[in-house]
Amino acid sequence: MMKRQFNRMRQQLSHPNISGRALETAEYLTEDLLQIEQRVEPAKRAAHNVHKRLVACLQGPYGADVEKRVKKLSLMSLSVTMAESFKELDTDSSLGKALEMSCFIEGMLAKILAEFEMALEREVLQPLNKLSEEELPVILKHKKNLQKHILDWNTIKSRLNQAAKNSGNSVNANTGPAASSAAIKLENLKEEEEEMKRRVEQSKDEYMADLYHFSTKEDSYAKYFIKLLEIQAEYHRKSLGSLDATLAELKETHSQPDSPFPMDTAVLGVYGMPLETHLKNSGREIALPIEACVTMLLTSGMQEEGLFRLAAGASVLKKLKYYLAIGSSALDEFYADPHAVAGALKCYLRELPQPLMTFELYDDWLKAATVKEPESRLELLRDVCNSLPKDNYNNLRYLIRFLAKLAEHQEVNKMTPSNIAIVLGPNLLWPQQSEGSSVQLDMASVSSIQVVGVVEPLIQNAETLFPGDIDFNISDLLTPPVLEIKDSEGPSVEESTSHLIPAEQVFSLPGERQEKP
Structure with missing residues (x-):
């Protein structure tokens, strides 16, 4: 008993974040698993919070296809306004040509943005949501089950100890039927204690397997955030490339007056x-x-x-x-x-x-x-x-x-x-x-x-x-x-x-x- 209490004190000093019922599971885990356990809940919060903020950053409707998303973007509204405007201008004029070219590129930028957001949903938002709402909650659920089973097991062990004392007193008092009843109760509690011990072992195995699995998947989870930056980089590259190409053509055309070379x-x-x-x-x-x-x-x-x-x-x-x-x-x-x-x-x-x-x-x-x-x-x-x-x-x-x-x-x-x-x-x-x-x-x-x-x-x-x-x-x-x-x-x-x-x-x-x- 003293050794167990000493282990609990050592674990609490080593891991001050472990409190309350968490101590019940701590004595069943190795040092490595205790460290892994401390990262599960923060990982869930991080995935949830980042997912929520990223969804708020989207400019198009979440889950829509490219066509529907493009139509809702402000860039496309700007492109449509430009289209309405240049139709009233002479397309041979420099103003008309510049407006037409700008109309096209704003629409193209809207498509690039829509494709970026769809890639973001597919490769970052959906995995993060699954991580925070499905994968990590399963681990935390198994942890909660283990805590409950440990608590129930400890309760039964206390009752078993008390029943053993009562049974011993009855035998010593030589009370006959009372001693027999106490002995039966003691046997039943022993069976319950064995069953609960089995459940604790089963829950512990499930939870430990979850923690090991989490530790092997952490690199994959980290790649979601790397993928976010890669998708953003590709989005900016494509947008800049389209803008550079259009600007070069527009400036070249705009800077050169029409040739007087006569022809039709x-x-x-x-x-x-x-x-x-x-x-x-x-x-x-x-x-x-x-x-x-x-x-x-x-x-x-x-x-x-x-x-x-x-x-x-x-x-x-x-x-x-x-x-x-x-x-x-x-x-x-x-x-x-x-x-x-x-x-x-x-x-x-x-x-x-x-x-x-x-x-x-x-x-x-x-x-x-x-x-x-x-x-x-x-x-x-x-x-x-x-x-x-x-x-x-x-x-x-x-x-x-x-x-x-x-x-x-x-x-x-x-x-x-x-x-x-x-x-x-x-x-x-x-x-x-x-x-x-x-x-x-x-x-x-x-x-x-x-x-x-x-x-x-x-x-x-x-x-x-x-x-x-x-x-x-x-x-x-x-x-x-x-x-x-x-x-x-x-x-x-x-x-x-x-x-x-x-x-x-x-x-x-x-x-x-x-x-x-």
Whole structure:
């Protein structure tokens, strides 16, 4: 008895936080388990309090999907307001362009924020809630059971000691029936004491197993908070990357005045003309600007950082568009400016009267992209691809396979499938606008964000969705400039070997087919 009391005093001095009934369990635990036990309840409080505060930090509705969450964010409200405002401005003005670009990026930031909050819920909030409301309460419940069983056991032992004294007194007094009754009561209490001892041992084993399990899982619990910081870092990186890209393009465009280079590319039968009209008139399978720009970019643009993201000089871009529209062969100078080539390609896609991915399939594209199961999503995207008109399918296949090739160099050019989809997706697909429809006001924000979710998986699964070998220089459109080094007796000269199909061949009459040279 004195040894037990001494152990209790030592444990209380070593662990001053142990009080009251906790001392009942302390004498059954080793020093290591006592230290672990002291961390369980604080861990539960920490998980509960951090979870509660993190939920309060969320800007979107807890548990909502991306679409519903985005609509509730203040950034999206700002984007919609910008969309309403720039619709009243001339989009050719610098103010209109700046407002339109800002509208898009605010919507993109809203999507990034929504995805961040969903990742936070999935990888931090839900595990913390489970820890504080399920896992740790089980340990504390087993501790409480052990304390109760120890208390009951001690009570029975006291009663047993008292019964033993009473039984001894009865025997000594030789009272007969009283002695017999006391003996029976003593036997019953012994059985109860044995049963309670068994329960204490069982509860102790459960509790000790819980504590050992907790000690092995503490590193995993700590990773929830590390994951929180990792998700926050990724959120800020993506937001900053989107802002940097948009700012660079916006500043570049804003700082360069329009070139006085006179032209109206739409009347030349290329830019601004329906795809099928241009292909029919030119006898081509792939639109001239698409093939010409892709061919040039494959030669000199694949390693260029920020391709399709950084803007080219307005005058250079206008000149290239004009040369492409008239079928000029003087394209050598543009190989040195891949951003101008990428800009000319973007302009062609953006100026099509109907997007390359068509108005009719707009809802089908978005529906397919929102399917969460990867294989089902891929199958639906394949079905929509196969539903495209032949001309649209051929040109989209050609372009997406090129973009997938561009993404292979992402370590150098920084253009991942996601980045490419952000800057090029809104030029490939947009909803048809109705005159005076207020529903369309947020088109430049919400729609553009959804389209990114369509175009990115197309690039990621290009060979699956658009199978087969592909020849990018399908019509032998042009060859890159070559630097020829003559023998030592002659000077070195740079000789251009770039050739583009003459305008009279490119723009043949309807029904005529262009022969390859």
